[in-house]
Amino acid sequence: MTTFNDNKLHGDPGIEAHALHHEIPVTSDGATPMQRDRATTIFEKGAAGRRAFVAPALDVPEVEATKLLPPALRRDAVARLPEVSEPELVRHYVKLSRRNFDLDTGFYPLGSCTMKHNPRLHERVASLSGHARLHPLQAPERSQGALELMYNLERALGEVSGLPHVSLQPSAGSHGELAGVLLTRAFHEDRGQVRTKVLTPDTAHGTNPATVTMAGMTVVKVGTNPDGGVDLDDLRAKADDTVACLMLTNPNTLGVFDPNITEIAKIVHDVGATLYYDGANLNAIMGKARPGDMGFDIVHFNLHKSFTQPHGGGGPGSGPIAVSERMKPYLMNPRIVRADDGSFDLDDHGYEKSIGRLRGFQGNYGCFVRSYAYICSLGGEGLKDASETAVLNANYLLARLRRLGVADQLPLAFGVLCMHEFVLSGAPMKRDLQIRTLDLAKRLLDHGFHPPTVYFPLLVDEALLIEPTETETRETLDAFADVLADILREARE
Amino acid sequence: MTTFNDNKLHGDPGIEAHALHHEIPVTSDGATPMQRDRATTIFEKGAAGRRAFVAPALDVPEVEATKLLPPALRRDAVARLPEVSEPELVRHYVKLSRRNFDLDTGFYPLGSCTMKHNPRLHERVASLSGHARLHPLQAPERSQGALELMYNLERALGEVSGLPHVSLQPSAGSHGELAGVLLTRAFHEDRGQVRTKVLTPDTAHGTNPATVTMAGMTVVKVGTNPDGGVDLDDLRAKADDTVACLMLTNPNTLGVFDPNITEIAKIVHDVGATLYYDGANLNAIMGKARPGDMGFDIVHFNLHKSFTQPHGGGGPGSGPIAVSERMKPYLMNPRIVRADDGSFDLDDHGYEKSIGRLRGFQGNYGCFVRSYAYICSLGGEGLKDASETAVLNANYLLARLRRLGVADQLPLAFGVLCMHEFVLSGAPMKRDLQIRTLDLAKRLLDHGFHPPTVYFPLLVDEALLIEPTETETRETLDAFADVLADILREARE
Amino acid sequence: MTQYTAVTDADLAEMLSAIGVSSVQELFDRQIPADVRLGRALDLPAGLPEQEVYGHLRELARKNVSAEDEITFLGAGMYDHYVPAVIDMLLGRSEFLTPYTPYQPEVSQGNLQAMFEYQTAISELTGLPVSNASVYEGPSAVASAGYLARLANGKPKFIVSRGLHPHSRETLATYAHGFGAEIVEVPLKDGVTDAAAWAEAIDGETGAVFFQQPNFLGAVEDAAALAAAAKDSPAVVIGQYDPIPLGIIKPPGECGVDVCVGEGQTLGNRLDFGGPSFGFFAATEAYLRRMPGRIAGETVDADGRRGFVLTLQTREQHIRREKATSNICTAQALNALAGVVYLTWLGKQGLVDLGELLLQRTHYAREQLVALDGVTALHDQPVVREFAVSCNGADVGAVIRRCQDEGVNPGYALGRDYDEFPDGLLVALTEQRSKADIDRLAEVLGTAVAAERATVGASA
Amino acid sequence: MTQYTAVTDADLAEMLSAIGVSSVQELFDRQIPADVRLGRALDLPAGLPEQEVYGHLRELARKNVSAEDEITFLGAGMYDHYVPAVIDMLLGRSEFLTPYTPYQPEVSQGNLQAMFEYQTAISELTGLPVSNASVYEGPSAVASAGYLARLANGKPKFIVSRGLHPHSRETLATYAHGFGAEIVEVPLKDGVTDAAAWAEAIDGETGAVFFQQPNFLGAVEDAAALAAAAKDSPAVVIGQYDPIPLGIIKPPGECGVDVCVGEGQTLGNRLDFGGPSFGFFAATEAYLRRMPGRIAGETVDADGRRGFVLTLQTREQHIRREKATSNICTAQALNALAGVVYLTWLGKQGLVDLGELLLQRTHYAREQLVALDGVTALHDQPVVREFAVSCNGADVGAVIRRCQDEGVNPGYALGRDYDEFPDGLLVALTEQRSKADIDRLAEVLGTAVAAERATVGASA
Ligand SMILES: Cc1ncc(COP(=O)(O)O)c(C=O)c1O
Ligand SMILES: Cc1ncc(COP(=O)(O)O)c(C=O)c1O
Numbered sequence A, B: 001m002t003t004f005n006d007n008k009l010h011g012d013p014g015i016e017a018h019a020l021h022h023e024i025p026v027t028s029d030g031a032t033p034m035q036r037d038r039a040t041t042i043f044e045k046g047a048a049g050r051r052a053f054v055a056p057a058l059d060v061p062e063v064e065a066t067k068l069l070p071p072a073l074r075r076d077a078v079a080r081l082p083e084v085s086e087p088e089l090v091r092h093y094v095k096l097s098r099r100n101f102d103l104d105t106g107f108y109p110l111g112s113c114t115m116k117h118n119p120r121l122h123e124r125v126a127s128l129s130g131h132a133r134l135h136p137l138q139a140p141e142r143s144q145g146a147l148e149l150m151y152n153l154e155r156a157l158g159e160v161s162g163l164p165h166v167s168l169q170p171s172a173g174s175h176g177e178l179a180g181v182l183l184t185r186a187f188h189e190d191r192g193q194v195r196t197k198v199l200t201p202d203t204a205h206g207t208n209p210a211t212v213t214m215a216g217m218t219v220v221k222v223g224t225n226p227d228g229g230v231d232l233d234d235l236r237a238k239a240d241d242t243v244a245c246l247m248l249t250n251p252n253t254l255g256v257f258d259p260n261i262t263e264i265a266k267i268v269h270d271v272g273a274t275l276y277y278d279g280a281n282l283n284a285i286m287g288k289a290r291p292g293d294m295g296f297d298i299v300h301f302n303l304h305k306s307f308t309q310p311h312g313g314g315g316p317g318s319g320p321i322a323v324s325e326r327m328k329p330y331l332m333n334p335r336i337v338r339a340d341d342g343s344f345d346l347d348d349h350g351y352e353k354s355i356g357r358l359r360g361f362q363g364n365y366g367c368f369v370r371s372y373a374y375i376c377s378l379g380g381e382g383l384k385d386a387s388e389t390a391v392l393n394a395n396y397l398l399a400r401l402r403r404l405g406v407a408d409q410l411p412l413a414f415g416v417l418c419m420h421e422f423v424l425s426g427a428p429m430k431r432d433l434q435i436r437t438l439d440l441a442k443r444l445l446d447h448g449f450h451p452p453t454v455y456f457p458l459l460v461d462e463a464l465l466i467e468p469t470e471t472e473t474r475e476t477l478d479a480f481a482d483v484l485a486d487i488l489r490e491a492r493e
Numbered sequence C, D: 001m002t003q004y005t006a007v008t009d010a011d012l013a014e015m016l017s018a019i020g021v022s023s024v025q026e027l028f029d030r031q032i033p034a035d036v037r038l039g040r041a042l043d044l045p046a047g048l049p050e051q052e053v054y055g056h057l058r059e060l061a062r063k064n065v066s067a068e069d070e071i072t073f074l075g076a077g078m079y080d081h082y083v084p085a086v087i088d089m090l091l092g093r094s095e096f097l098t099p100y101t102p103y104q105p106e107v108s109q110g111n112l113q114a115m116f117e118y119q120t121a122i123s124e125l126t127g128l129p130v131s132n133a134s135v136y137e138g139p140s141a142v143a144s145a146g147y148l149a150r151l152a153n154g155k156p157k158f159i160v161s162r163g164l165h166p167h168s169r170e171t172l173a174t175y176a177h178g179f180g181a182e183i184v185e186v187p188l189k190d191g192v193t194d195a196a197a198w199a200e201a202i203d204g205e206t207g208a209v210f211f212q213q214p215n216f217l218g219a220v221e222d223a224a225a226l227a228a229a230a231k232d233s234p235a236v237v238i239g240q241y242d243p244i245p246l247g248i249i250k251p252p253g254e255c256g257v258d259v260c261v262g263e264g265q266t267l268g269n270r271l272d273f274g275g276p277s278f279g280f281f282a283a284t285e286a287y288l289r290r291m292p293g294r295i296a297g298e299t300v301d302a303d304g305r306r307g308f309v310l311t312l313q314t315r316e317q318h319i320r321r322e323k324a325t326s327n328i329c330t331a332q333a334l335n336a337l338a339g340v341v342y343l344t345w346l347g348k349q350g351l352v353d354l355g356e357l358l359l360q361r362t363h364y365a366r367e368q369l370v371a372l373d374g375v376t377a378l379h380d381q382p383v384v385r386e387f388a389v390s391c392n393g394a395d396v397g398a399v400i401r402r403c404q405d406e407g408v409n410p411g412y413a414l415g416r417d418y419d420e421f422p423d424g425l426l427v428a429l430t431e432q433r434s435k436a437d438i439d440r441l442a443e444v445l446g447t448a449v450a451a452e453r454a455t456v457g458a459s460a
Helices: A033-038 A086-097 A120-127 A144-161 A173-190 A207-214 A232-238 A261-270 A325-330 A365-403 A427-433 A437-446 A474-492 B033-038 B086-097 B120-127 B144-161 B173-190 B207-214 B232-238 B261-270 B325-330 B365-403 B427-433 B437-446 B474-492 C009-019 C024-029 C050-062 C085-092 C109-126 C138-153 C166-179 C195-201 C223-228 C285-290 C317-323 C333-370 C396-405 C435-459 D009-019 D024-029 D050-062 D085-092 D109-126 D138-153 D166-179 D195-201 D223-228 D285-290 D317-323 D333-370 D396-405 D435-459
Strands: A165-167 A197-201 A218-222 A243-248 A274-279 A298-301 A321-323 A335-338 A344-347 A422-425 A463-466 B165-167 B197-201 B218-222 B243-249 B274-279 B298-301 B321-323 B335-338 B344-347 B422-425 B463-466 C157-161 C182-186 C206-213 C236-241 C259-263 C279-283 C296-300 C306-310 C386-390 C424-428 D157-161 D182-186 D206-213 D236-241 D259-263 D279-283 D296-300 D306-310 D386-390 D424-428
Touching: A086 C085, A086 C109, A086 C333, A120 A365, A120 C050, A120 D085, A144 A165, A144 A298, A144 A321, A144 A335, A144 A344, A144 A365, A144 C050, A165 A325, A173 A207, A173 A243, A173 A274, A173 A298, A173 A321, A173 A325, A173 C166, A197 A207, A197 A232, A207 A218, A207 C166, A207 C317, A218 A232, A232 A261, A243 A261, A261 A274, A365 A422, A365 A474, A365 C009, A365 C024, A365 C050, A427 A437, A427 A474, A437 A463, A437 A474, A474 C009, B086 D085, B086 D109, B086 D333, B120 B365, B120 C085, B120 D050, B144 B165, B144 B298, B144 B321, B144 B335, B144 B344, B144 B365, B144 D050, B165 B325, B173 B207, B173 B243, B173 B274, B173 B298, B173 B321, B173 B325, B173 D166, B197 B207, B197 B232, B207 B218, B207 B243, B207 D166, B207 D317, B218 B232, B232 B261, B243 B261, B261 B274, B365 B422, B365 B474, B365 D009, B365 D024, B365 D050, B427 B437, B427 B474, B437 B463, B437 B474, B474 D009, C009 C024, C085 C333, C085 D085, C109 C279, C109 C296, C109 C306, C109 C333, C138 C166, C138 C206, C138 C236, C138 C259, C138 C279, C138 C285, C157 C166, C157 C195, C166 C182, C166 C206, C182 C195, C195 C223, C206 C223, C223 C236, C279 C285, C333 C386, C333 C424, C333 C435, C396 C424, C396 C435, D009 D024, D085 D333, D109 D279, D109 D296, D109 D306, D109 D333, D138 D166, D138 D206, D138 D236, D138 D259, D138 D279, D138 D285, D157 D166, D157 D195, D166 D182, D166 D206, D182 D195, D195 D223, D206 D223, D223 D236, D279 D285, D333 D386, D333 D424, D333 D435, D396 D424, D396 D435
Parallel strands: A197 A218, A197 A243, A243 A274, A274 A298, B197 B218, B197 B243, B243 B274, B274 B298, C157 C182, C157 C206, C206 C236, C236 C259, D157 D182, D157 D206, D206 D236, D236 D259
Antiparallel strands: A165 A321, A298 A321, A335 A344, A422 A463, B165 B321, B298 B321, B335 B344, B422 B463, C259 C279, C296 C306, C386 C424, D259 D279, D296 D306, D386 D424
């Protein structure tokens, strides 16, 4: 702790007679006049004729409008959009914003979401007009910087995952999953096989099974063993040559790294299926272990998690995929290629047996800029530091909770240590103290903390999935542990 | 009012069982854990060794540092600056920010301060690197855009004020005042006269008398007549050939436009003194009347008031001055000049008898960019609309307060109508209801409104100086009037 | 420790001892088997100070020619509309930028209300009663609409107008290959969907029909007629709309369209070389429970106060898993926020004014270009913000390059996607392209076409 | 009505009727005499849509060559330091950007605490116990310090080192002419203040002495010696300091300086063609009640909670009017906030690291330049971030132009302010100028000087 500088000047006499900290009072019915305004939508504000927009003047010779667009194709009733001045607009949305909890205001240990610090440098570089106002159909000769950035990002993601061939196209994790399952389909079809079963552990995130169905395949659930890993016997029983793929998160949503991963990969590969890595938890292992080295064929990244895209209240995200050699021919086009002279191009037919496109243009480039900046800032060592610290912080928080006795009511669901996150079970708390995980979550808000993920993963009763991330200080972890202990004490009293 | 679109979808069953609006509870001792953190300074946070800054690598051959800077000139004890990571830094200051009341969150009718909407376009254009990273000593040939902008702004300010010669140099209103008084001194000295008295009405802002002293002159107070204008008899009595200048705000800080202005100018000019216009209240008359046409010799602008610089919690500001022909030779150098070929230059000797510089470089250029953008957006008509609406809003609010009976306890101090602001006297309220203006101010905060200026101008007992500005809606004015009425009712009950 | 982490040596010692391990590596060693641990450093460049990262990214930006650097008429799905400064400010606020999906409504009323307002605006725009809170972007929204149809009626055949954006058609094909639907393309005639072929293609096995308004060639389709042709089939009528002209074009809800989707970039989002933007997704009441993604709803809470929550979550993957209506999770909340702020900024009259302005300028631009030697109209349909011309056999790629060398990007070479229009050029307008810009385009394009024809003539 | 106002026709009618007037004009007619009413429209261009204002301001920006467009070694009072992105974000927040001076402490704790933290940081930097919350900028801070001295001891003579920034000297002269003080300039010798002349100039009538550290030629002065020379006089010792080298240079508080002021631009503020930035103002306890401007203090409120307020306000114009210690009102709160955020970002070690880096690079740059033909050192004093060379008679203006044509701005022509150094060039370093940049400067400058000498030779 820095010694506090004693440049203390005291207030003018008399001023201390007031309270210096103003709080809007919470009235008995919970609604001060200011609060009443808050749930009023922009459609209910303003007045007919107000506007924030000034249209450019008509500078071309005017032609009668119905000649240009016949009445039959014209709109009759005007869309009832808001009518507000710019000051009204600004105040409305600034006030709305202040009704959100956000990462820059407090601890946000939402498990599986990797709420790490979002550096503002990334917003700055993404706003440069050379990136932000670049049209996606600009000629490759005139978008060399963008292509170079994407090429570099692909290579970095390939190195981190151990899977060299990367497509940046998918828009989010779930979109990457869809790409991966469609790739798997193409892979089998190319071998003349129709395989429609996809194995997913019961700890899997909901997007995994949903994706399988959307890709026209069938979900087959695989159980979890007492250590929180894949139930190998169940896996062996279900793995046969009708199986297209096993989708796995590792460490999984319990924060458990499956120690049998090599064996799992062997089982899956032996029946000719592919192994898919849900990269939502990559933040645990960057620079420490690589999906490619574990035998995975396909991985998706959540750039908005491990590579610190701001979450935006539910997006945008970006879900690039990286694949092994054998999956490469099926990747989405266009492909970024680098010529011998160092120039870059987009090849619409870069992958011969491509599954096709998954969206317009080249993907969420604005997200690439940010994540690329992150990788440039941290380098290989920094990424490793991120994962190491994420794991250290999670284990330290766990240890604190144990030390404070919180673990008595909220025991760790699986294992002894954890990776970057851990799951507590609220079952004893519910039984002993008659409070549920949801109540705990609400009470945390009173203390200025965002609650962890609750009721997920589904297989843990009253689950509380806590991911502190590497960017939190020890002081914050201590304070959070203390508050959890306080809340339990409060409930006990 | 727009009819509200009825795209109403209702919540999943059960969710309504909770309160959806979270408020950090105000505990009996007024200090939740989150609140406790709030008054902790950045110096008390962090830990030894943490950092947000990564220094660039030493890329030149290293020379022993004490050879380059001998120990005698070196610092021994390191300055105890904070030691925090970037996430800690961000969270600390974001949280601090949320402890301010701001214009984008609520009504801010601080009289004399012109808290009008700050368009964000201005921040955007000011951030363009061609403006923001332009060095003030860049060669004029390579800063033509900046000089053109300043030249255009000077001309616009000249037109609005009716005084053609403009120097943008002063950093704020008070700095402009200093320029003006020093100009006056130079003017008289040039005529071989030593005049040291400056007349200021008792309604004047504190900067006026403070400036006079700072410029080595003496303040002579002039009284106010029952209508809120200058007491002409008092003025006549004090105006003699020892008087250097009369400083006037018009409309003055009572919101009263002095109808005798032509007569006042005559009295002042007849004794050979100059007439100074404190432009803090220019927002009342843009496009409607001009100081130059009223006989003023010098005017300062508060770009941060009339021309919507954001106030920044107490600056930056910008206080250009405009002067009449006879004051021109004394203006501050350098002068911006436009050559016949349309190019611009900075002339260090542009004004022959210049009083010299008042600061480094050319003034607060970043402020010029913003105010120039404002003038470009609004044009002459828009500036006039601003003043008209400012006066309309003030008079409407006054009328509402009368209608609601507020004026019984809080009567208008002077006059019947007002310009862009008005002063209420809290004396009857104090007498009848035993509440003071300060109590009223505090209670307004509970309702989400920033209080008006209180206890200024000094000559009104328990003064409440209210300036709504043109950018507020009628609904806001109504709500504010209602709340004032409610507070008085509350006090009565 | 980096600039983003905070574990000092003192912290580390205390933390390790609290955990009961001797090093961070031990945490990994005890959990990750040795054979899958990475035994070396990542092969990535070393980390850089902030100023150098900024410098590097700025250099990359400089290697691009953006819409700030040339007068561009490039559109074809994304358009260089002006993004007002209020959007940067609002989206840059930590409170909007950094939260996760609003799982805790008590501390997410800001986001939830903004979603609700966004949905209301999209409903107003499209004339359709329900809207979700956003999907990824335009073409995948089309594909998702196809999936909705598949779930809704199970019919295997999709009829697709060739006027639908090539990326939408490709994306739909990719998705449909997965969930199982066959795609039949209907050609264009005189610049719009061939009405006879369209009607003929639709039958009792048709699960969905797809068209674009205005279509890829910029022509305004007779949406009502296209929808009517599907009335007696089981098909879901799906239209991909450009939201900007919706101030003046008949809204899909009044044309018999069941599901209206589209690219939201034009609503307050930057070009960003193609993303992130958002896809909007609106539908008739009938498809409410088939919608993909988040939907915000209004409600009254336990204290009797109005509030907003995520609703109908039983459609979604986190509840229904393999039975979900879509796999979408993270969508485009921030971009959709830009959308509703933009629509609010434009306002009721502004959207109309903008539409009429573009209508006039587009007409003027078409007139100027077809008056050039060697340039003719590719079709004569009404156009509202984009139009297509033919360069009478000239190499369009070369013409474009010549124009760009003069600082004008004349548009998109249609031949890249349409073999039938090898010399087609698609020219887009926004409010940022003034008459002077259009006149400059005419000048530069005229010269370029003439030069190309001379070259071709010379080499022939 | 404009985009910034909200009075619709319906509003107007109701408002006028509530007021009891028939038109807005009547409000003016009844208050402003006819002879001073403006009977015509303002002669200003018509208002423009946002996009056009943006376009116009961008075009103006493009006519400037900024530090983003060339490799610049221009300093001389303002320096192209990297401004970290966190500053843009924080200063852009409405909560910091838009409030007025914190007159209502209950709803201004954010600003007040930030001011208090800023003051603490300045105290730490300077080693002086009190700091105010900011004044306008550097040179006027020097002049304000002069006013403080005038109020404190009333002595009429100011001794000023010629190493003080020319703008500071000029500003001080302007102010001093007003409040009445005579200025005596002490020349430089070997690049630093001539110690003998300095000592000789100081006497019992000296109200203040002024020097700059490092001085305008980049040389580190022996501040302790300069201060000591004034010890037996009534003079207030005033130093204008560059805050950046204070990580390695002995702080003024340890050198006997009474008042330390300076230009705060280098602390997280952009160049902005000269402003807004901020001036800092720190002093010994003795001058606390003479300080200009706002000062934030810590206190405990009625509820026993810690809080921050404006303090010692009886110094200020709004309370004391003509007896105030200064006329300053609006200062530079937002820029000072950037200052404390920047110092926090650098951190305790960062300020030292930055100082040492600049020390090394400055030395390297000086070595490279004086090795050039036709370039010699102007002085041999220690330099920490800026240094001066002579171009041996070449026309420095022409040399600079030649360099700029090659994309390198080599620095400032000293001859503009110092007749005694007609061929002097002042070269500044920041952490943004790498070794590669310095090498490029050496190359370009070498060529330029050679070319200029050839020209001079040829024309001679
Ligand atoms: C384990 C896991 N897999 C997949 C996803 C889906 O990622 P996205 O939201 O980017 O589609 C998530 C995100 O919540 C997740 O936590
Ligand atoms: C009437 C009046 N004059 C002068 C000033 C001083 O202006 P500034 O704060 O810009 O120095 C003010 C500002 O509060 C004012 O209201």
